[in-house]
Amino acid sequence: MKRYMHKFMQDPLSWTIIPIITLFFTVFLILPLSFTMYAAFVHNGELNLSAFGTIFNTKKFWDPFPEINDSNFYIQVIAPGDGITTIRIRGLDYGIFLNTIIIGIATTLVSLTLGLTTAFFMARLEFRGKTILSGLLLIPLVIPPFVSGIGYNALLGPSGLLNERFFIPVFGIRLLFQGIVAIVIVQSLHYFTLIYLNIYSSLMNNDPSLEEAAENMGADRLTVARSVTLPLAMPGIASGSILVLILAMEDLGTPIIFANSGDTVAAKTITFYIMQNFFLGENTSEINQITAILGAFLLLFALIGFYAIRKYVSLKQYSMVSKGRSGKFRTVKLGKIGHVLIYVYFTVLLLVSTIPHWGVIIISSTKPQVWPLEFSSENYNKLFDFENGFGQFIYNTIVYSFTATVLIVILATLAGYVANRKKFWGQTLFDTLVTIPIAIPGVVLGIGYFRMFGNSEGFSIGDLFFTLNPIVAPSVLLVISYTIRKFPFTVRAVYAGLQQTDEVLEESAINLGASKSRVLWEIIIPLIIMNIIGGALVSLVYNMSEVSTTLILVSDTSNGTITWKMAQETGKIAELAAMGVFLMVLQVISLLVTNVLLKNRADAISGI
Amino acid sequence: MVELKIEDLHIFYDDFHAVRGINLTVNDGEILTLLGPSGCGKTTILRSIAGFITPRKGRILLGEKDITHVPARLRDSGMIFQNYALWPHMTIEENVTYGLKMRKVPKEERHRKAMAILSQVQLEGQADKTPGQLSGGQQQRVALARALVIEPTILLCDEPLSNLDFQLRVELRTEIRHLTKKLGVTTVYVTHDQSEALAISDTIAVINAGLIEQVGTPLEVFNDPDTLFVANFVGENNQIEGQVTKLEKGLVEVKTEGGDTLTYTNLQDPFMEDTAEEGDRKSAPKLAVGDKVSIVTRYDKIFLDEKATENVLTGTIRNLAYMGTMVQVVLNLNDGSKFTVNVSENLNKVMGMGLGSTVKIHLPESACFLFKDNLRVR
Numbered sequence: 001m002k003r004y005m006h007k008f009m010q011d012p013l014s015w016t017i018i019p020i021i022t023l024f025f026t027v028f029l030i031l032p033l034s035f036t037m038y039a040a041f042v043h044n045g046e047l048n049l050s051a052f053g054t055i056f057n058t059k060k061f062w063d064p065f066p067e068i069n070d071s072n073f074y075i076q077v078i079a080p081g082d083g084i085t086t087i088r089i090r091g092l093d094y095g096i097f098l099n100t101i102i103i104g105i106a107t108t109l110v111s112l113t114l115g116l117t118t119a120f121f122m123a124r125l126e127f128r129g130k131t132i133l134s135g136l137l138l139i140p141l142v143i144p145p146f147v148s149g150i151g152y153n154a155l156l157g158p159s160g161l162l163n164e165r166f167f168i169p170v171f172g173i174r175l176l177f178q179g180i181v182a183i184v185i186v187q188s189l190h191y192f193t194l195i196y197l198n199i200y201s202s203l204m205n206n207d208p209s210l211e212e213a214a215e216n217m218g219a220d221r222l223t224v225a226r227s228v229t230l231p232l233a234m235p236g237i238a239s240g241s242i243l244v245l246i247l248a249m250e251d252l253g254t255p256i257i258f259a260n261s262g263d264t265v266a267a268k269t270i271t272f273y274i275m276q277n278f279f280l281g282e283n284t285s286e287i288n289q290i291t292a293i294l295g296a297f298l299l300l301f302a303l304i305g306f307y308a309i310r311k312y313v314s315l316k317q318y319s320m321v322s323k324g325r326s327g328k329f330r331t332v333k334l335g336k337i338g339h340v341l342i343y344v345y346f347t348v349l350l351l352v353s354t355i356p357h358w359g360v361i362i363i364s365s366t367k368p369q370v371w372p373l374e375f376s377s378e379n380y381n382k383l384f385d386f387e388n389g390f391g392q393f394i395y396n397t398i399v400y401s402f403t404a405t406v407l408i409v410i411l412a413t414l415a416g417y418v419a420n421r422k423k424f425w426g427q428t429l430f431d432t433l434v435t436i437p438i439a440i441p442g443v444v445l446g447i448g449y450f451r452m453f454g455n456s457e458g459f460s461i462g463d464l465f466f467t468l469n470p471i472v473a474p475s476v477l478l479v480i481s482y483t484i485r486k487f488p489f490t491v492r493a494v495y496a497g498l499q500q501t502d503e504v505l506e507e508s509a510i511n512l513g514a515s516k517s518r519v520l521w522e523i524i525i526p527l528i529i530m531n532i533i534g535g536a537l538v539s540l541v542y543n544m545s546e547v548s549t550t551l552i553l554v555s556d557t558s559n560g561t562i563t564w565k566m567a568q569e570t571g572k573i574a575e576l577a578a579m580g581v582f583l584m585v586l587q588v589i590s591l592l593v594t595n596v597l598l599k600n601r602a603d604a605i606s607g608i
Numbered sequence: 609m610v611e612l613k614i615e616d617l618h619i620f621y622d623d624f625h626a627v628r629g630i631n632l633t634v635n636d637g638e639i640l641t642l643l644g645p646s647g648c649g650k651t652t653i654l655r656s657i658a659g660f661i662t663p664r665k666g667r668i669l670l671g672e673k674d675i676t677h678v679p680a681r682l683r684d685s686g687m688i689f690q691n692y693a694l695w696p697h698m699t700i701e702e703n704v705t706y707g708l709k710m711r712k713v714p715k716e717e718r719h720r721k722a723m724a725i726l727s728q729v730q731l732e733g734q735a736d737k738t739p740g741q742l743s744g745g746q747q748q749r750v751a752l753a754r755a756l757v758i759e760p761t762i763l764l765c766d767e768p769l770s771n772l773d774f775q776l777r778v779e780l781r782t783e784i785r786h787l788t789k790k791l792g793v794t795t796v797y798v799t800h801d802q803s804e805a806l807a808i809s810d811t812i813a814v815i816n817a818g819l820i821e822q823v824g825t826p827l828e829v830f831n832d833p834d835t836l837f838v839a840n841f842v843g844e845n846n847q848i849e850g851q852v853t854k855l856e857k858g859l860v861e862v863k864t865e866g867g868d869t870l871t872y873t874n875l876q877d878p879f880m881e882d883t884a885e886e887g888d889r890k891s892a893p894k895l896a897v898g899d900k901v902s903i904v905t906r907y908d909k910i911f912l913d914e915k916a917t918e919n920v921l922t923g924t925i926r927n928l929a930y931m932g933t934m935v936q937v938v939l940n941l942n943d944g945s946k947f948t949v950n951v952s953e954n955l956n957k958v959m960g961m962g963l964g965s966t967v968k969i970h971l972p973e974s975a976c977f978l979f980k981d982n983l984r985v986r
Contacts, residue, residue: 209693212660215680216687217707217758227706231697330660 013516014422017414018430024411025433028480032448033299033440039292039451051289055097060268061294063095071264085173091180093265097294100270103183104249104301110188111244115195116237118349120225122196123203126331127342136346140353141193142587143360144545146563147580149257150573151359152186157261161362165371178258179265186254189353191247195240202236203229208329221332235313242305243438250298250441252548253563260570270294274443275551278450287447295444306439310432360584364577379578390565390579397561400475401543404482408490409536411483416494417520421503438488442548445485449477450552470553478559481549486539493535497528537590545583610671610761611636612657612794617666619652626652627663628818634762634811639788639795643805644815645841650798651766653815657796658764659683670761681710686755686793687764691771692747694739700726700750701735707758725753728787745776752784756791763788763795769804777801781808802842806830814838836979839904846907846947848921852899860978860985862901866942868921870903872973893980902979907950909975912937912958916970923947925963935959939967 008015041047055061066072072093078086094102122134143151155162158176167173177185210232214224230237250271258266267273278291334342364380366373382389412434419431437445453468470477501524509519525532547563554564562583566576612634619627627649634640642650655661657668659680668676675683686707694703704725705718713721726732729749739747748768755763765784769777785808788795799805805812806826814821814829814837822834833839840847850870854861860874874895895901913920923939926946934952941947949969951958961967978985 207691207693209689209691210695212658212680213687213689213693213695213754214706215660216658216683216685217754218681218684218710219706220681223710228695232695234697 011422011516013520014418014424017418018422018424021411021415021418021434022430025484028449028484029433029437029440029445032445032452034448035451036287036292036295036299036444036448039287039289039447040296043289048289051293055290055293059095061095061097061290063093064098066092066094068092083172084168086176087173088176088178089181090178090265091184093179093268096268096270096273097297099180099265099268100249100298101301103180103187103269104245106180106184107187107191107248108241108245110184111192111195112237112241114188114192114349115240116199117345118192118196119199119203119233121342121345123200124229124329124331125338125342126333127339129343133346136350137193137196138591139350139357140190141197142584142591143190143356143580144253144547144563144583144587146253146257146545146547146566147360147577147583148186148190148356149254150566150576150580151356151361151363152182152189153257153261154359154363154573154577155355156359160359178263182258182263183251183254183266183269186356187248187251189356191244192353194244194247195237198236198240198243199233200236202233204329206232212330215330239309239313242309246302246305246439249301250443250548252443252551256547256551256567257570260567270298271441271443271548274447275548278443278447278552287451291447295441295447298441299444302439302441303436306436357584360577360580363574364581368574379574380581382575383578383582390562390575392558393560393562393565393579394582396475396559397544397563400479400482400561401540401546404479404486404543405536405540407479407483408487408539409532412487412490412535412539413494413525413532415487416491416498417524419491420495420498421506434491435488437485440485442481442485442546443552445481446549446552449481449549453477471555474553474555474559478550478553478561481553482543482546485546485549486542489538489542490532490535493531493538494528497531498524501527534594537594541587541590544586610794612762612796613667613669614653614657615667615669617653617656617663617668619649619656619661619663626818627656630666630815630818630820632813632820632823634794634796637789637792637794638810639785639797639808640811640813641797641799641805641809642815643799643802643812643841646800648815649818650800650815654764654766654796654798657762658685658687684758684761685764686758686760686762688748688751688755688766688768690767692739692744692751694747694750694754696739699736699738700731700742703739703750704735704754704757707754711758721757722753725757726750728756729753729783744772745780748772748780749783752787756787756793759791760793763793765795765797767798767800770799770801777804778807784808806842814841816841833904833977834984836902836904836982836984839977839979839984844907844948844950845904846910848903848905848941848945848947850901850903852895852897852901855895855897860895862903862978864903864921864941864943866921866945868942870919870971870976872976872978893983893985895980895985899980901985903971904977904979905971905975907936907948908934908952910949910972911970912949912951912967913970914968916968919971919973919976921947921969921971922966923969925961925965925967927963928959928961930955930959939969 004015040051041049043051059066068074070076073088073090074092076086076088076090078088091102093099118137122130122137154160156175156177157163158174163174163176167175206229211224211228214228219227252271252275255266255269255272256275259272274291274295278287280286280288332338362373365375365377367376367378383394384391386392386395415430415434419427419434424430450470454471468477505527506519506523509523510516514522545563546561547567550561550564551567554560560568562579566579569576612632614630614632617627617630618625630653632640642653644650652661656663659675659678663676666676667674670683695706698706701719701722704722705713708718708721722735723732726735729752731746731749731753734742734746734750739750742750748771751768768784769780772780781804797805797808799808806829809826811823812826812829813823816837822829822838824832829838830842833842836847839845848864848866850862850864852860853863853869855874858874860872862870862872864870921941923941925937925939927936927938929936929938934950935955935958937949937951937958939947939949947969
C-alpha cells in the first residue's frame with residue numbers, strides 16, 4: 001500500500017486508471033466467466049463431473065460416426081412426379097459439440113481460400129477498377145450474420161426468390177442448402193472479408209525490396225510468392241484465420257435464423273443450445289450444467305486461439321527487421337484476357353457474397369408473393385411505430401449502444417494510453433484483460449452474468465444491487481456487457497495511434513511543466529483523435545448488432561433491442577428484413593466514416 | 609566477366625522523364641559509380657539494369673547480349689539493396705543460398721559455397737542466426753555475400769551503406785572494393801555521398817536531372833570538373849558570380865559582384881568561332897566581354913594572405929571553427945555573400961584573429977574553375 005501511494009503521488013493519472021479498469025474488468029468479465037466455469041463443475045453445491053460423461057456419451061452432443069439416412073445426408077435428390085426436382089445439400093449431423101467445431105473449421109477454410117485469393121489479386125495485380133473494388137469488397141462486412149441469414153433465406157430459402165422465380169421455372173430444380181452447409185455458406189460470405197483485410201494489410205506492409213531481392217536472385221513469380229510473400233504474410237493469415245475460427249464457433253445469429261425456420265441440424269450448435277437451455281426456472285440463477293460445460297469448452301477454444309495469436313503472431317512480426325521500406329511493389333499488369341478473368345472472379349464473388357444483402361433489401365421493400373416485384377414501403381413504415389412496430393426496439397438499441405460507446409471511448413482511451421505508455425508490473429496482463437473480450441463468446445459471458453447477478457435462492461450479487469439484476473432491470477447490465485465486449489476495437493485503435501505518435505512530443509510538454517493529465521488532454525488526445533473516433537465507430541457498429549448477451553439477458557419486450565426482437569419473431573421475415581436494412585444503413589455510414597478517418601489502417605477494425 | 613553498355617536510355621514514370629538519354633560503358637571488372645543528388649535518376653538507371661524498370665527507349669547490353677527486355681530473374685545480376693532486403697523468416701545461410709537454389713546447385717555445394725563466402729565477409733559463426741539477430745553492418749555483409757555467392761555477371765549496389773554510421777561506412781566500402789576487385793566482377797554502384805564515390809570507384813558518372821554531367825576517374829571528376837554542377841557537387845566550394853570586363857589574347861578579367869577584380873590566363877583564341885552546341889557538355893563555351901560567369905574555388909585551395917596583390921578578395925571574419933587539422937574560417941565578402949576558407953597552417957595565429965577583423969583572401973588561378981552557363985571555360 002505504501003508503495004502504491006508512492007507511485008500514485010508520482011503519476012496520479014495512471015495509478016487511478018489502472019485500478020479502476022482492472023476492477024471493472026474483474027467484476028464484469030473475469031468473475032462472470034468464473035461463475036460459468038463454476039457452474040460447469042458444481043451442481044447443487046457439489047462437485048459433479050458426470051455431466052461431462054453425459055455430453056460425450058450422448059449422440060445429441062457427440063456423434064463422430066453419424067448414420068446416414070433420410071434426414072442425415074450430404075446431398076439428397078428428390079424427384080417426385082410433379083416435375084420439380086429438389087436438391088438438398090445439408091452435411092451430416094455430428095452432434096452439437098462436433099458440429100460447432102466443424103462449422104468453425106469449415107467456415108475458416110472457405111473464408112481463408114476466398115480471402116487469400118482476393119488479397120493476392122488486390123495486392124499484386126494491376127487492373128482497371130481496383131479502387132472501386134476495394135470499396136465494394138467491404139460490403140460483405142456491413143451485414144451482421146444475423147441479418148445475413150434472413151437475407152440468405154429470402155433468396156435461397158425453401159420459398160426464396162431465387163428458387164421460386166429462377167431455379168424452378170428455368171431448370172425445374174429447387175436447390176436447398178441446409179444444416180451445417182447453410183451456416184458455413186452464410187458465415188463465410190461475411191467472414192472472408194475479415195481474412196482478406198488482414199492478409200491484404202500484411203501483403204501491403206511487407207518491404208517491397210524483399211520480393212525484388214528474390215527476383216534478382218532468379219526466382220520466378222510462383223517461387224517468390226511461395227518462398228517470400230506467403231511466409232511474410234503468415235502473421236496476417238494466421239491472426240485472420242484464428243479470429244474467424246473463434247467468431248464462427250461462437251456465432252449465434254446465423255443458427256437462430258436457420259433453426260427458427262425449421263432446420264433441425266442448424267439448431268444443433270453449442271451457442272444455440274446454450275441460449276435455449278441455460279434457463280432453469282423463474283426463481284433461480286442456477287444454470288443448466290450441460291450448457292455451462294459447453295460454454296466452458298467454447299471459452300477454452302477461444303482462449304487457446306487468442307493465446308496462439310498473441311504468442312505465435314507476435315513472434316513472427318517481421319516488419320521491424322529491415323530499415324524502412326523502399327519503393328512500390330512490382331505488380332503484374334493484366335492484359336485483356338487477364339482483365340476478363342479477374343472481372344469474372346470478382347463479379348461472381350461479389351454477386352454471391354451480396355446474396356444476403358439483395359435478399360433483405362428485396363424482401364423488405366416489395367409486396368409479398370407478388371411477381372414481378374412491386375415496391376412497398378409498408379415494412380419500413382412499421383419501423384418507427386412505437387405501438388405495433390419496432391420503434392421501441394430501435395430506441396433501446398440506440399440508447400444502449402450509444403451509452404456503451406461513450407463509456408468505451410472514455411475508458412478505452414485511458415486504458416490504451418496506460419497500456420502503451422506506462423511500464424508497470426502486470427502490464428501484459430492488463431493489456432490482455434482489455435483486449436481479450438474480442439475472443440470471449442457472448443453466450444458464455446451472458447450466462448455468467450445471469451448466474452452472478454440473477455435471482456437466486458442462495459446468494460447473488462443481484463440481490464444486493466438489484467439494478468444489476470438482469471431479471472429486474474437488464475438494461476444496466478446490458479450496457480456494461482456491450483462496453484466490455486466491444487472495448488477491444490477502440491482500445492486497439494487508440495493503441496495503434498499511440499504507436500505512431502512519438503513519446504518525445506509528450507516529454508517535451510512535461511519538460512515545459514505540464515502535468516500528465518494536461519499532456520493527455522492537450523497533446524495526446526488531439527494527436528490520436530481520429531483513431532479514437534474510428535475505433536469508437538467500430539465499437540458502435542458492433543454494439544448495434546450485438547446478439548448473444550442481449551438474447552441471454554433480456555427477457556421482456558420493454559427492454560428488447562433490434563436484434564432481440566428479430567430473434568423473437570423470426571416468422572415476420574419481411575419486417576425483420578426492413579430492420580436489418582436499417583441496421584445495415586447505420587453500419588455503412590459508420591464504416592464509411594471510419595474508413596475516411598483511419599485511412600488504410602483497416603486492421604484496427606479486426607485486429608487482436 | 610563482361611562489359612555493360614547502356615545506349616540512349618530513356619525512362620519515364622508516367623509523364624515524368626526521369627532518365628533523359630544516358631550513354632555509358634562499364635568495362636569488364638570495373639567499379640563504376642553513379643553519383644548524384646536524390647531524385648537525379650541514378651537509382652532508376654540501376655533498377656533498369658536489374659530489370660525492375662523497363663525503359664521507354666534505349667538498350668542495355670551485357671557483353672554481346674541485349675538484356676533490355678529480359679526478365680529480372682534471368683539477368684544473373686547480384687543486387688545489394690539500400691535496406692539490405694534480407695528475408696527475415698530465413699536464416700543467414702538460407703538467405704545466402706537462395707540464389708544458388710534457384711540455380712539448381714546441389715545441396716552440399718550450396719552449403720560449401722555459403723560457408724566460403726560468409727567467411728570472406730567475416731560472418732563464419734552466424735549462418736544459423738536470423739537477420740533480426742544481426743547488427744546493421746552484419747546485415748549488410750550478408751546482403752553482400754548473398755549477391756556475390758551466385759558469381760553474378762554484374763554486381764549492382766543501391767546506396768548499400770547509407771543506413772550505416774560513418775565508421776562502418778568507411779570500413780565496409782573498403783571491404784566491398786576489396787572483394788569485388790578480388791572476384792573481378794563488373795560493378796555498378798549508386799551513391800549520393802561524394803567521398804564514398806571517390807573512395808570506391810574506378811570511374812564516376814555524375815548524374816543530374818536524368819542526364820550525365822561528367823564521366824571520369826575520381827581524380828578527373830574532382831580536379832577537373834566539366835560543369836558547374838560537378839564542381840559544386842564534388843568537393844566543398846565557394847561560388848562567386850562575376851562578369852567578364854576585359855578579354856585579350858592570354859588574359860581574362862572578371863569583375864565580381866563584390867567589386868573585386870580577378871584575372872585569368874585566357875587559353876582561348878579570341879578570334880575563334882563559338883562551336884559549342886546546346887546540350888553539348890564537352891565543348892567549352894567561348895567567352896565574350898559582358899558574359900556572366902561563375903567562379904568556383906575549393907575551401908582548401910585558397911589562402912588568407914595579407915601580402916597578396918593579385919586575385920585578392922577582402923572579407924570580414926564571421927566565425928572560426930577549429931577542426932583539428934585545420935581551421936574553417938567563414939567570412940563575409942564585400943557584397944555580404946558568405947565565403948569559406950580552410951586554413952591548415954599557422955592554426956594558432958588564425959585562431960587568434962578576432963571576429964569582425966578584415967582579411968585578404970588570395971585566389972590562385974590554379975584554385976579557380978571558371979564556368980559560363982554551367983559549362984567549364986577552358
